[in-house]
Amino acid sequence: MASPTAPSPSSWRLAPWASRLLVAGFVVALTVPGVATLAGLDREVQRDEDQATVQPGLIGRAAWFDGHFAYRAWLVRAQAWLRFQLTRVSPLPTVWRGREGWWYYAGDGALEETLNLTLLSPVELDAWCETLQHTADWLRGQGIAYVFVVAPGKQTIYPEFLPDGLHPRGGRTRVDQVIEALRTRTSVPVLDLRAPLLAAKDAGPALFHQTDTHWNDIGAAIGYREILKALPAVPGLAAPFGADAFTLTPTPQPGGDLANMLGLDQTIRETELRLTPRAPRRARIVEPPTRERGFGVPRMVTVVDDPALPRAVFYRDSFGSALIPFLAEHFQRMVALWEYDVVPATVREERPQVVIQEWVGRRLYNRAPYDAIVEDAAAAADLRRSGPARR
Numbered sequence: 001m002a003s004p005t006a007p008s009p010s011s012w013r014l015a016p017w018a019s020r021l022l023v024a025g026f027v028v029a030l031t032v033p034g035v036a037t038l039a040g041l042d043r044e045v046q047r048d049e050d051q052a053t054v055q056p057g058l059i060g061r062a063a064w065f066d067g068h069f070a071y072r073a074w075l076v077r078a079q080a081w082l083r084f085q086l087t088r089v090s091p092l093p094t095v096w097r098g099r100e101g102w103w104y105y106a107g108d109g110a111l112e113e114t115l116n117l118t119l120l121s122p123v124e125l126d127a128w129c130e131t132l133q134h135t136a137d138w139l140r141g142q143g144i145a146y147v148f149v150v151a152p153g154k155q156t157i158y159p160e161f162l163p164d165g166l167h168p169r170g171g172r173t174r175v176d177q178v179i180e181a182l183r184t185r186t187s188v189p190v191l192d193l194r195a196p197l198l199a200a201k202d203a204g205p206a207l208f209h210q211t212d213t214h215w216n217d218i219g220a221a222i223g224y225r226e227i228l229k230a231l232p233a234v235p236g237l238a239a240p241f242g243a244d245a246f247t248l249t250p251t252p253q254p255g256g257d258l259a260n261m262l263g264l265d266q267t268i269r270e271t272e273l274r275l276t277p278r279a280p281r282r283a284r285i286v287e288p289p290t291r292e293r294g295f296g297v298p299r300m301v302t303v304v305d306d307p308a309l310p311r312a313v314f315y316r317d318s319f320g321s322a323l324i325p326f327l328a329e330h331f332q333r334m335v336a337l338w339e340y341d342v343v344p345a346t347v348r349e350e351r352p353q354v355v356i357q358e359w360v361g362r363r364l365y366n367r368a369p370y371d372a373i374v375e376d377a378a379a380a381a382d383l384r385r386s387g388p389a390r391r
Contacts, residue, residue, distance in 0.1 A: 090103075090262065091262050091263075091264075092261060092262055093106065094106045094107040094261070095258050095261055095262055096162065096163050096166070097163060098161040098162050098163055099161045099162075099163070099164065100161055101210050101211075101270070102154075102158065102161035102162075102210050103210065103211050103212075103258040103259065103268070104154055104155055104161075104162060104163075104258070105153075105154075105213040105258060108362060108363070108366065109362035109363055109364070109365035109366040109367070110153060110155065110213075110362045112362070112365040112366065113153065113155065113156075113173070113174070113175075113361060113362040113364075113365050114155045114162070114166070114168050114169075115168070115169050116168065116169040116170070116171060116173050117169075117365075118174075118365075119172065119173075119174060119177060120174050120177050120178070120364075124368065125177055125178070125181050127368060127369065127371075128178050128181065128182070128368075128369055129181050129182060129185050129186050129188075130371070131341075131369040131370070131371040131373075132148055132182060132186065132188045132190075132369065133186045133187070133188055134371055134373040134374055134383060135148075135188075135342045135357070135371075135373055136148075136186070136187060136188045136189065137187075137383055137386065138344070138373045138379050138382055138383055139342070139347070139355055141382055141383070141386040142347070142382075143353075144347070144352060144353060144354065144355055145231050145232050145234050145353060145354045145355070146189060146354075146355045146356075146357070147189045147190070147191055147227060147230045147231055147356055147357070148182070148188055148189065148190045148191070148357045148358075148359075149190075149191045149193065149223075149227055149230075149356060149357065149358040149359070150175055150178070150179065150190070150191070150192050150193060150194075150358075150359055150360075150361055150364075151193050151215075151223060151319040151320075151358055151359070151360045151361065152175075152193060152194045152197060152360075152361050153213070153360055153361055153362050154208045154213065154214075154215075155168060156194060156361060157194075157197050157198060157201055157207060157208060157219075158201070158206075158208060173361075174361075174364040174365060175192070175194070175361045175364060178364060179192045189230060189231075189232075191226060191227060191230040193222075193223050193226060194361075196222055196223075196226050197215075197219060197222055197223075200222055204218070205218055205248070205273050206218070206273065207219030207222065209256045209270065209272065210256075210270050211255035211256040211258050211259040211265075211268050211269075211270045212255075212256025212257050212258055212259075213256070213257055213258060213318070214256075214257070214318060214319055214321070214322060215319065215322060216272065216273050216274075216322070217246075217273060217274050217275040217322065218248075218273055218275065219322075220322035220323050220326065221243070221246070221275055221326060223323060224240060224323050224326035224327055225240040225241075225242075227323070227327070227356060228240040228327075228330065231354060231356075234310050234353050234354055235310065235353070236308045236309050236310050236353075237309075237310050237330060237353075237354070238309075238330055240326075240330075241277075241326075241329070245277060245278055245279070246275040246276060246277055246278065247275070247276045247277075247278060248273060248274070248275060248276075249273075249274045249275075249276045250271045250272070250273055250274075251271065251272045251273075251274050252269065252270075252271050252272075253269065253270060253271070253272040254266055254269055255267070255268040255269055255270060256270070281325070281328075281329065282304045282305070282306070282329055283302045283303065283304050283325070283328035283329050283331075283334075284302065284303060284304075285300060285301070285302055286301050286302070286303050287299065287300060287301035288300070295321040295322070295324045295325070295336075296318060296321050296338075297338070298337070298338045299335070299336070299337055299338070300324060300335075300336045301333065301334070301335050301336075302324065302328035302331070302333070302334050302336070303332060303333050303334075304328070304329065304331065304332050304333075305332075306332055307332060308332075309330065309331055309332040310330075310331055310332070310352070310353035310354055311331055311332055311333045311334070311350060311351065311352040311353055311354070312327070312330075312331040312333075312334040312335070312352050312353070312354040312355070312356065313334075313335050313337065313342075313346060313347060313350050313352045313354075313355050313356075314327060314334055314335065314336040314337065314355075314356045314358070315337055315339050315340060315341070315342055315355070315356065315357045315358065316336060316337070316338065316339075316356075316357075316358040317338065317340065317358065317359065317360050317363065318338075318360070319358065319360045320336065320338075320358045323358070324336050327356070331354070333350070335350050335352075340357075340359060340363070340367065340369070340370075341357075341369060341370040341371075341372050342355060342357055342372060342373070343372045343376075344372060344373060344376040344378065344379040345376070
Protein backbone atom coordinates (compact mmCIF):
# COMPACT_ATOMS: atom_id res chain seq x y z
CA MET A 1 0.00 0.00 0.00
CA ALA A 2 1.45 3.31 -1.02
CA SER A 3 1.99 5.82 1.75
CA PRO A 4 0.03 9.08 1.43
CA THR A 5 2.06 11.96 0.17
CA ALA A 6 2.26 15.19 2.16
CA PRO A 7 0.24 18.04 0.64
CA SER A 8 2.25 20.52 -1.30
CA PRO A 9 2.34 24.13 -0.02
CA SER A 10 0.14 25.18 -2.91
CA SER A 11 -2.65 22.83 -1.81
CA TRP A 12 -2.79 24.06 1.81
CA ARG A 13 -6.20 25.36 2.86
CA LEU A 14 -7.82 26.69 6.02
CA ALA A 15 -10.19 24.38 7.76
CA PRO A 16 -13.82 25.16 6.83
CA TRP A 17 -14.62 26.44 10.32
CA ALA A 18 -11.54 28.71 10.28
CA SER A 19 -12.51 30.12 6.88
CA ARG A 20 -16.01 30.91 8.11
CA LEU A 21 -14.58 32.53 11.25
CA LEU A 22 -12.22 34.68 9.18
CA VAL A 23 -15.03 35.85 6.91
CA ALA A 24 -17.26 36.61 9.89
CA GLY A 25 -14.49 38.62 11.55
CA PHE A 26 -13.92 40.59 8.36
CA VAL A 27 -17.64 41.40 8.03
CA VAL A 28 -17.82 42.47 11.67
CA ALA A 29 -14.76 44.71 11.29
CA LEU A 30 -16.39 46.42 8.30
CA THR A 31 -19.87 46.88 9.74
CA VAL A 32 -19.35 47.62 13.43
CA PRO A 33 -17.75 51.10 13.00
CA GLY A 34 -20.55 52.20 10.66
CA VAL A 35 -23.35 50.90 12.86
CA ALA A 36 -21.71 52.33 15.99
CA THR A 37 -21.30 55.71 14.27
CA LEU A 38 -24.95 55.86 13.30
CA ALA A 39 -25.95 54.82 16.83
CA GLY A 40 -23.63 57.37 18.44
CA LEU A 41 -21.92 54.74 20.60
CA ASP A 42 -18.43 56.29 20.45
CA ARG A 43 -18.22 59.36 22.67
CA GLU A 44 -14.97 60.47 21.03
CA VAL A 45 -16.90 61.24 17.82
CA GLN A 46 -18.49 64.69 18.17
CA ARG A 47 -21.35 63.90 15.80
CA ASP A 48 -23.55 67.00 16.17
CA GLU A 49 -20.68 69.49 15.93
CA ASP A 50 -18.89 67.82 13.04
CA GLN A 51 -22.01 67.05 11.01
CA ALA A 52 -22.53 70.79 10.59
CA THR A 53 -19.30 70.96 8.59
CA VAL A 54 -20.08 68.02 6.27
CA GLN A 55 -19.88 68.91 2.58
CA PRO A 56 -23.08 68.15 0.68
CA GLY A 57 -23.42 65.00 -1.35
CA LEU A 58 -22.19 61.44 -1.08
CA ILE A 59 -18.53 62.39 -1.46
CA GLY A 60 -18.74 64.92 1.37
CA ARG A 61 -20.38 62.44 3.72
CA ALA A 62 -17.85 59.76 2.82
CA ALA A 63 -15.01 62.18 3.57
CA TRP A 64 -16.56 63.01 6.93
CA PHE A 65 -16.97 59.33 7.76
CA ASP A 66 -13.32 58.61 6.90
CA GLY A 67 -12.22 60.93 9.69
CA HIS A 68 -15.00 60.40 12.23
CA PHE A 69 -16.23 56.81 12.20
CA ALA A 70 -16.70 55.17 15.58
CA TYR A 71 -13.63 53.75 17.32
CA ARG A 72 -11.32 55.41 14.79
CA ALA A 73 -9.29 57.08 17.54
CA TRP A 74 -8.92 53.78 19.38
CA LEU A 75 -7.86 51.97 16.21
CA VAL A 76 -5.33 54.70 15.37
CA ARG A 77 -3.85 54.48 18.85
CA ALA A 78 -3.77 50.69 18.65
CA GLN A 79 -1.86 50.60 15.35
CA ALA A 80 0.51 53.31 16.57
CA TRP A 81 1.15 51.35 19.77
CA LEU A 82 1.85 48.15 17.82
CA ARG A 83 4.24 49.89 15.43
CA PHE A 84 6.00 51.61 18.32
CA GLN A 85 6.32 48.42 20.39
CA LEU A 86 7.24 46.06 17.56
CA THR A 87 9.52 48.23 15.43
CA ARG A 88 10.54 50.89 17.99
CA VAL A 89 10.16 53.63 15.39
CA SER A 90 7.85 56.61 15.09
CA PRO A 91 4.45 55.76 13.55
CA LEU A 92 4.36 59.19 11.85
CA PRO A 93 6.81 60.74 9.37
CA THR A 94 6.23 64.19 10.92
CA VAL A 95 7.43 63.02 14.34
CA TRP A 96 10.99 61.84 14.82
CA ARG A 97 11.98 59.48 17.58
CA GLY A 98 15.24 60.84 18.95
CA ARG A 99 17.65 59.34 21.42
CA GLU A 100 17.33 58.99 25.19
CA GLY A 101 13.58 59.56 25.23
CA TRP A 102 13.55 62.74 23.12
CA TRP A 103 11.02 63.29 20.32
CA TYR A 104 11.10 65.96 17.62
CA TYR A 105 8.63 67.61 15.27
CA ALA A 106 9.41 67.41 11.55
CA GLY A 107 6.46 69.39 10.15
CA ASP A 108 5.58 73.05 9.68
CA GLY A 109 9.06 74.02 8.50
CA ALA A 110 10.95 72.05 11.17
CA LEU A 111 12.43 69.58 8.67
CA GLU A 112 13.62 72.38 6.43
CA GLU A 113 15.11 74.23 9.40
CA THR A 114 16.87 71.14 10.75
CA LEU A 115 18.43 70.30 7.38
CA ASN A 116 18.93 74.00 6.57
CA LEU A 117 17.81 73.32 3.03
CA THR A 118 17.56 76.84 1.56
CA LEU A 119 18.44 80.40 2.42
CA LEU A 120 16.28 83.45 1.86
CA SER A 121 16.76 85.18 -1.46
CA PRO A 122 17.80 88.85 -1.49
CA VAL A 123 14.23 89.80 -2.44
CA GLU A 124 12.77 87.78 0.44
CA LEU A 125 15.26 89.27 2.88
CA ASP A 126 14.41 92.78 1.67
CA ALA A 127 10.73 92.03 2.34
CA TRP A 128 11.54 91.01 5.91
CA CYS A 129 13.48 94.20 6.55
CA GLU A 130 10.92 96.47 4.92
CA THR A 131 7.92 94.88 6.64
CA LEU A 132 9.37 94.94 10.14
CA GLN A 133 10.79 98.42 9.65
CA HIS A 134 7.33 99.68 8.74
CA THR A 135 5.98 97.96 11.86
CA ALA A 136 8.65 99.44 14.10
CA ASP A 137 8.32 102.94 12.60
CA TRP A 138 4.54 103.02 12.91
CA LEU A 139 4.55 101.75 16.51
CA ARG A 140 7.29 104.22 17.40
CA GLY A 141 5.16 107.00 15.95
CA GLN A 142 2.33 105.90 18.23
CA GLY A 143 4.65 106.00 21.25
CA ILE A 144 4.54 102.22 21.65
CA ALA A 145 7.52 100.14 22.80
CA TYR A 146 8.17 97.20 20.48
CA VAL A 147 10.40 94.14 20.15
CA PHE A 148 10.55 91.40 17.52
CA VAL A 149 11.47 88.03 19.04
CA VAL A 150 12.76 84.83 17.40
CA ALA A 151 12.28 81.71 19.53
CA PRO A 152 14.41 78.65 18.65
CA GLY A 153 12.98 75.18 18.21
CA LYS A 154 14.09 72.09 20.08
CA GLN A 155 16.35 70.96 17.20
CA THR A 156 18.37 74.14 17.56
CA ILE A 157 18.94 73.84 21.31
CA TYR A 158 19.17 70.04 21.63
CA PRO A 159 20.54 68.71 18.31
CA GLU A 160 22.50 66.01 20.17
CA PHE A 161 19.35 63.95 20.76
CA LEU A 162 18.15 63.91 17.15
CA PRO A 163 17.76 60.44 15.58
CA ASP A 164 20.94 58.60 14.67
CA GLY A 165 22.06 59.56 11.20
CA LEU A 166 20.21 62.86 11.21
CA HIS A 167 22.62 65.74 11.58
CA PRO A 168 21.71 69.42 11.26
CA ARG A 169 23.39 71.00 8.31
CA GLY A 170 25.81 73.65 9.44
CA GLY A 171 26.44 77.05 8.00
CA ARG A 172 24.35 80.16 7.81
CA THR A 173 20.60 79.74 8.42
CA ARG A 174 17.51 81.76 7.61
CA VAL A 175 17.35 82.88 11.23
CA ASP A 176 20.95 84.09 10.95
CA GLN A 177 20.05 85.99 7.80
CA VAL A 178 17.01 87.74 9.29
CA ILE A 179 18.67 88.61 12.60
CA GLU A 180 21.79 89.99 10.90
CA ALA A 181 19.80 91.98 8.33
CA LEU A 182 17.52 93.52 10.93
CA ARG A 183 20.45 94.51 13.12
CA THR A 184 22.56 95.99 10.34
CA ARG A 185 20.00 97.42 7.91
CA THR A 186 17.09 98.52 10.10
CA SER A 187 16.27 100.10 13.46
CA VAL A 188 13.96 97.22 14.40
CA PRO A 189 14.47 96.10 18.02
CA VAL A 190 15.18 92.39 17.58
CA LEU A 191 15.77 89.66 20.17
CA ASP A 192 17.42 86.36 19.24
CA LEU A 193 16.74 83.84 22.02
CA ARG A 194 19.15 81.19 20.78
CA ALA A 195 22.17 82.48 22.70
CA PRO A 196 20.57 82.74 26.18
CA LEU A 197 18.95 79.32 25.85
CA LEU A 198 22.14 77.66 24.65
CA ALA A 199 24.02 79.29 27.51
CA ALA A 200 21.50 77.92 30.02
CA LYS A 201 21.05 74.38 28.71
CA ASP A 202 24.03 72.90 30.55
CA ALA A 203 23.50 74.85 33.78
CA GLY A 204 20.46 72.98 35.08
CA PRO A 205 17.34 71.03 34.09
CA ALA A 206 16.20 70.64 30.50
CA LEU A 207 14.65 73.67 28.81
CA PHE A 208 12.33 71.75 26.47
CA HIS A 209 9.79 68.98 26.92
CA GLN A 210 11.02 65.60 25.71
CA THR A 211 7.65 64.56 24.25
CA ASP A 212 6.46 68.00 23.12
CA THR A 213 7.49 70.45 20.41
CA HIS A 214 7.86 73.35 22.80
CA TRP A 215 10.01 74.68 25.58
CA ASN A 216 8.97 73.95 29.14
CA ASP A 217 8.43 76.49 31.93
CA ILE A 218 12.17 76.80 32.52
CA GLY A 219 12.92 77.63 28.89
CA ALA A 220 9.92 79.94 28.66
CA ALA A 221 11.02 81.77 31.83
CA ILE A 222 14.37 82.52 30.21
CA GLY A 223 12.60 83.85 27.13
CA TYR A 224 10.25 85.96 29.25
CA ARG A 225 13.12 87.62 31.14
CA GLU A 226 15.00 88.38 27.94
CA ILE A 227 11.90 89.89 26.33
CA LEU A 228 11.24 92.30 29.19
CA LYS A 229 14.92 93.28 29.31
CA ALA A 230 14.89 93.95 25.56
CA LEU A 231 12.02 96.43 25.80
CA PRO A 232 12.85 100.11 26.24
CA ALA A 233 11.83 101.84 29.45
CA VAL A 234 8.05 101.91 29.82
CA PRO A 235 6.34 103.67 32.75
CA GLY A 236 5.07 101.10 35.21
CA LEU A 237 6.78 98.13 33.58
CA ALA A 238 8.53 96.19 36.35
CA ALA A 239 11.67 94.10 35.99
CA PRO A 240 11.13 90.38 35.33
CA PHE A 241 10.90 87.97 38.23
CA GLY A 242 14.06 86.03 38.96
CA ALA A 243 14.41 82.28 39.39
CA ASP A 244 14.00 82.65 43.16
CA ALA A 245 10.38 83.77 42.63
CA PHE A 246 9.40 80.25 41.55
CA THR A 247 9.47 76.72 42.91
CA LEU A 248 10.42 73.89 40.56
CA THR A 249 7.73 71.22 40.76
CA PRO A 250 8.36 68.01 38.78
CA THR A 251 4.95 66.63 37.81
CA PRO A 252 4.38 63.27 36.05
CA GLN A 253 2.17 63.88 33.03
CA PRO A 254 0.91 62.16 29.88
CA GLY A 255 3.10 62.79 26.85
CA GLY A 256 3.01 66.18 25.13
CA ASP A 257 1.81 67.20 21.70
CA LEU A 258 4.22 64.90 19.84
CA ALA A 259 3.09 61.86 21.83
CA ASN A 260 -0.50 62.99 21.26
CA MET A 261 0.05 63.21 17.50
CA LEU A 262 1.13 59.58 17.63
CA GLY A 263 -1.83 58.55 19.77
CA LEU A 264 0.66 57.45 22.42
CA ASP A 265 0.30 60.16 25.06
CA GLN A 266 -0.62 57.54 27.68
CA THR A 267 2.22 55.24 26.59
CA ILE A 268 4.99 57.81 26.20
CA ARG A 269 4.86 59.89 29.36
CA GLU A 270 7.27 62.33 30.96
CA THR A 271 7.84 64.32 34.11
CA GLU A 272 6.94 67.93 33.38
CA LEU A 273 9.13 70.57 35.02
CA ARG A 274 6.71 73.23 36.22
CA LEU A 275 7.59 76.58 37.75
CA THR A 276 5.12 77.44 40.49
CA PRO A 277 5.23 81.09 41.65
CA ARG A 278 5.90 81.50 45.35
CA ALA A 279 3.52 84.47 45.51
CA PRO A 280 -0.03 84.10 44.16
CA ARG A 281 -0.47 85.16 40.56
CA ARG A 282 -2.21 88.49 40.15
CA ALA A 283 -3.16 88.08 36.51
CA ARG A 284 -6.46 86.44 35.74
CA ILE A 285 -7.94 85.34 32.44
CA VAL A 286 -11.05 87.19 31.29
CA GLU A 287 -11.18 85.84 27.75
CA PRO A 288 -12.01 83.10 26.90
CA PRO A 289 -14.40 82.64 29.83
CA THR A 290 -13.02 79.19 30.69
CA ARG A 291 -9.54 77.70 30.61
CA GLU A 292 -10.57 74.28 29.38
CA ARG A 293 -8.32 74.64 26.33
CA GLY A 294 -5.37 76.03 28.22
CA PHE A 295 -3.19 78.79 26.81
CA GLY A 296 -3.23 77.49 23.24
CA VAL A 297 -6.28 79.51 22.19
CA PRO A 298 -6.33 81.99 19.29
CA ARG A 299 -7.09 84.95 21.58
CA MET A 300 -6.52 85.25 25.30
CA VAL A 301 -6.99 88.36 27.43
CA THR A 302 -5.50 88.68 30.91
CA VAL A 303 -5.91 91.50 33.40
CA VAL A 304 -4.24 92.64 36.62
CA ASP A 305 -6.14 95.01 38.92
CA ASP A 306 -3.44 97.67 38.91
CA PRO A 307 -4.00 100.77 36.72
CA ALA A 308 -0.36 101.79 37.13
CA LEU A 309 0.74 98.89 34.90
CA PRO A 310 1.01 99.32 31.11
CA ARG A 311 -1.10 97.53 28.52
CA ALA A 312 0.27 95.10 25.92
CA VAL A 313 -0.59 93.27 22.73
CA PHE A 314 1.33 90.02 22.25
CA TYR A 315 1.48 88.60 18.71
CA ARG A 316 2.71 85.03 18.89
CA ASP A 317 2.59 81.42 17.75
CA SER A 318 2.41 78.23 19.83
CA PHE A 319 5.75 78.98 21.49
CA GLY A 320 4.20 82.09 22.98
CA SER A 321 1.63 80.06 24.91
CA ALA A 322 4.09 79.23 27.70
CA LEU A 323 5.12 82.91 27.89
CA ILE A 324 1.62 84.16 28.66
CA PRO A 325 1.52 83.32 32.41
CA PHE A 326 4.86 85.06 32.95
CA LEU A 327 4.24 88.17 30.85
CA ALA A 328 0.67 88.64 32.06
CA GLU A 329 1.85 89.60 35.55
CA HIS A 330 3.40 92.80 34.19
CA PHE A 331 0.42 94.32 32.36
CA GLN A 332 -2.94 95.62 33.54
CA ARG A 333 -4.33 94.17 30.31
CA MET A 334 -2.59 91.91 27.82
CA VAL A 335 -4.17 90.61 24.63
CA ALA A 336 -2.32 87.52 23.34
CA LEU A 337 -3.18 86.77 19.71
CA TRP A 338 -2.16 83.70 17.76
CA GLU A 339 -1.13 85.88 14.82
CA TYR A 340 2.27 86.58 13.32
CA ASP A 341 1.82 90.06 11.91
CA VAL A 342 1.09 93.32 13.75
CA VAL A 343 -2.35 94.59 12.72
CA PRO A 344 -3.01 98.33 13.17
CA ALA A 345 -6.73 97.86 13.88
CA THR A 346 -6.00 95.75 16.96
CA VAL A 347 -3.39 98.19 18.19
CA ARG A 348 -5.81 101.11 17.84
CA GLU A 349 -8.51 99.19 19.68
CA GLU A 350 -6.28 98.14 22.59
CA ARG A 351 -4.11 101.28 22.87
CA PRO A 352 -1.14 99.38 24.32
CA GLN A 353 2.12 100.81 25.56
CA VAL A 354 3.93 97.60 24.54
CA VAL A 355 3.75 95.34 21.47
CA ILE A 356 5.66 92.05 21.39
CA GLN A 357 5.90 90.08 18.14
CA GLU A 358 7.21 86.50 18.42
CA TRP A 359 8.05 83.97 15.68
CA VAL A 360 9.50 80.48 16.14
CA GLY A 361 12.52 79.99 13.89
CA ARG A 362 11.10 77.16 11.80
CA ARG A 363 8.34 79.43 10.50
CA LEU A 364 10.93 81.42 8.58
CA TYR A 365 11.11 78.39 6.27
CA ASN A 366 7.46 78.28 5.25
CA ARG A 367 5.95 81.69 5.92
CA ALA A 368 6.71 85.25 4.85
CA PRO A 369 5.78 88.34 6.88
CA TYR A 370 2.75 90.35 5.83
CA ASP A 371 3.02 94.13 5.79
CA ALA A 372 -0.27 95.00 7.44
CA ILE A 373 0.95 98.55 8.11
CA VAL A 374 1.13 99.66 4.48
CA GLU A 375 -2.12 97.83 3.72
CA ASP A 376 -3.90 99.95 6.34
CA ALA A 377 -4.69 103.36 4.83
CA ALA A 378 -4.48 105.30 8.10
CA ALA A 379 -1.28 103.58 9.22
CA ALA A 380 0.33 104.13 5.82
CA ALA A 381 -0.58 107.83 6.05
CA ASP A 382 1.01 107.96 9.51
CA LEU A 383 4.21 106.53 8.05
CA ARG A 384 4.31 109.11 5.27
CA ARG A 385 3.85 111.96 7.73
CA SER A 386 6.48 110.77 10.18
CA GLY A 387 9.05 109.73 7.58
CA PRO A 388 11.53 106.86 7.95
CA ALA A 389 13.28 106.28 11.24
CA ARG A 390 17.01 106.79 11.47
CA ARG A 391 18.86 103.55 10.74
